[in-house]
Amino acid sequence: MSTALNRAGLARDAYKGAATTLCAGCGHNSITNHMVKALYELGVEPHLLAKMSGIGCSSKTPAYFVETAHGFNGVHGRMPSLTTGAHLANRQLIMLGVSGDGDTASIGLGQFLHMIRRNVDCTYIIEDNGTYGLTKGQFSATADLGSVQKKGAVNTFQPIDPCAVALALGCSFVARSFSGDGKQVVPLIKAAIAHRGTAILDIISPCVTFNDHDGSTKSYSWVKDHEESIADVSFIPFFEEVHVDYEPGTVRDVQLHDGSHIVLKKLGEDHDPTDRQAAIKVIEEGRAEGHLVTGLLYVDTKMDDFATTEHIPQRPLKDLSQDELRLSRDQFSQFMSEFA
């Protein structure tokens, strides 16, 4: 393990959290490790990080990374509203939300949609296992039609695909990945954090206890066999130099507002991550062909985020002084006299 210090002067261990209480082999644990790596490499200052979550096995994970950061384990499906409020109180914080597929696509669907609609500056990670892990294995709304529950029941409903929904709403950052694919997850987490606006990252994260059997489309083996990455992702933070040593025409470079770059290396067909229609098409085609399309599907670096459209200052609203908050005596008596 690296003891090298990052930009914030911290070793990788500083990004660890409490010991996990999740099942051994749970995809969520892998994501926690990816998170540690991404946050360490980005040099995020722990005190500026706010880890937010709803309820579920997935929503417990913020306790398992960056122990010294503030975190808030809220109520089921309502992480977005807590995140929105905390962000408005203090725009300086890096809002990092972790949710599950039940937390997001069922009970929390409304808040998920409205957070995207407002483009609140935050990272929204869905640890997507197609099941309700914490309540012991019921189907969730992301379970595919025809997928089979552990005890044999067959899912008869169309799935809600969080990425497709996010794209339909014009979400400013939409990506999908697989918990077992650290090479892809880590740069996507970094890019999502660097992005200004709501970044949705749907990470298929197998539940070894309730949804890792034959007939499941969220099992390790199914995802390994069916994952189709649209491009190799690498992330170059604003504080590092960009070396482009690729053949021309083989990479796409997306520059984020903070000067970071997402470099996408073509794998199969070329996908333009700034083309929303193309992103929707790529998901639809993958679904029709029985593939799980992963990678950065869409990014819009121009869209104003919520705090910008709300015209609130950069300095935290929580820090405003009494003089700024209260009417002056003169203003107050003038105002009272208007009621006469």
Added chain:
Amino acid sequence: MTEPIVNDLTIQAATVNGSGSQTANLVLTRAIFHMGIPVAPKNVFPSNIEGLPTWYQLRITPEGHMARSDKVDILVAFNVATWREDLKTVRPGGAVIHEEAFSTAEARTDVTYYAVPFAKLAKSKIQNDTLRKQLANMIYVGVVAGLLGIPWEAVEHGVRRQFLTKPKAVPVNLDAIKVGYDYWQDNFSKQDPYRLEPMQGAVEGKVLVEGNQAAALGALMGGVTVVAWYPITPSSSLCEYLVAYADRFRVDTATGEKLISVVQAEDELAAVGMAIGAGWAGARAMTSTSGPGISLMAEFSGLAYYAEVPVVIFDIQRIGPSTGLPTRTSQADLGFVYTLSHGDTKHVVLLPGTVEECYELARDAFDYADRFQTPVFVLSDLDLGMNLWMTPEFKYPDKPLDRGKVLSKDDLERLAGEWARYRDVDGDGVTYRTLPGTDHPAAGYFTRGSGHDEMARYTEGADAYARNMDRLSRKLETARHVLPAPLADEAGAPIALIAFGSTHAAVVEARETLAASGKPVDYLRIRALPLSDDVAEFVRRHDHVYVVEQNRDGQLFDLIRLALPAELVGRLRSIRHYNGQPIPAVAITEPLMQLEAVPA
């Protein structure tokens, strides 16, 4: 003709919702107030945008009674649909101004009729086609001004004040009023006893404010910076006023930036969630709603209680579910709000009884929330929130904002990082918190519901849980002694009243009536939950204590009974009013006299 009745009358205007009648009502109210005469307006409106009947009651008394009157002296009948019923409400000897086309055949003979061809006058005299419908209501203001002898100067003032921000509208409205004024002069001679005469000393230093306006101003003065809300009558206007006031007072003139964020959320779950998120991150945060929204906030309120997050939640009460009487007043959320959420929860609830208290308690709610790190509910209601009330001008705060026990980076350095989020260092149950963004390695902690130890570490341990529960009780006990104390008005009477909220106005009047009939009663007004010890002491000093409230089951009565020592419980009696109309004084005096007549 009988003795003149001066400055002591109730006007009731029966109109059609959405016809612009409210503006006319307000002009009349402001004109009379300008004469130095106390006014108490009550708007009774349907859950409808246009077409259903609506009534506006303007009560005028030299004493400044603010409660609704159950008697109408002057009816202004504009609505043919309710005409027959409206007529029944007028007291014998009263006056009725009505649209000429309404039939008075078989109508009452003990009232004076003034038939005015409102429709015809509007058609022939109001040139402005687009505004004719609105302006037609102004004609009634002119007729009433003529009837009661309101000086034209007062009328002008009323119009100018009502259109403070739209001065262009003043002349057309005055013209329309003049049509009615002239019609009165040209066609009627006075047949009824009612008159208005300018008064001295009754309204000096007073202003007319809606409770929701007052609360919005209070929130602003309390330093609110994050507001999240979802529209619902009768709460909406609180946040709408806040938006307007914030646009005026919370814009950084140098940068154009807003020093507040007001978010219209997707529902009340999100509204309270945003407010709690903001409160957790250190902002002064609030939401405002009414009963249906409170229901949706139940789960989050419990989380905020256990996670100990400051947040202010306004409940402008109305009658029950959304399909029902959603635009009628009530005080029936008291019990629900007090223990809102599942599990062992008990909240700080503030109970403003006047618009001045709407301002003060809205302002101070933020201090209490920060100080006790808990949700603070402010319970107002439709009557208090949406009607104009005469009030002394509000006072500028004499205390700085109290942000509670928050540890800064410097504090943590001084403590060498020795700190535990839920450790009761001071013995008052209130622990120290840190805010996200505090640049110290010991600052961070993980916030969750009830399963944590003093260090905020996860545990399901029985002892840690019970310890935390006991500390939370201790915290509420600390709060109980600090919250606004009940206000007592006592003169050694053997019987007494207890009330809260907008019922206050009716109690004040009922006491005067009772005292005048030789039965003075003492009074205690509750201003916060959990209940102060003063309540039991007050009950101990009286033989019978009547708890007056606007709900069916006597919710405050129940709470007080639970808090009383057994030997005092029998002294308590309950008076309840729950028909959706603001409680009038007779709804107190009559049952009290009846119950007093029965030996206990």
